[in-house]
Amino acid sequence: MKITKEQLDTFFDKFEMKTNEQISELIAGTFEEDAAETFIDHIEDFYGIEDDEEVALLAQLMITGFLAGKSV
Numbered sequence: 867m868k869i870t871k872e873q874l875d876t877f878f879d880k881f882e883m884k885t886n887e888q889i890s891e892l893i894a895g896t897f898e899e900d901a902a903e904t905f906i907d908h909i910e911d912f913y914g915i916e917d918d919e920e921v922a923l924l925a926q927l928m929i930t931g932f933l934a935g936k937s938v
Contacts, residue, residue: 869935870938873938877933877938878934881933893933896933905924905928908928
């Protein structure tokens, strides 16, 4: 099944309305404890990025993309 632009638009519209607490709950309900850390490990190992703020931002982007793909 291909993901449509409309599906992604709907996801991001709903996602942007969530509070930080709701997003944290969504992540906790999706990943087992420490599983989200795999994104950080991947960014550091695969891309060689070591700056903590940059890694955190990229991990947030990857997790959001994962959640978008999973939700549609």
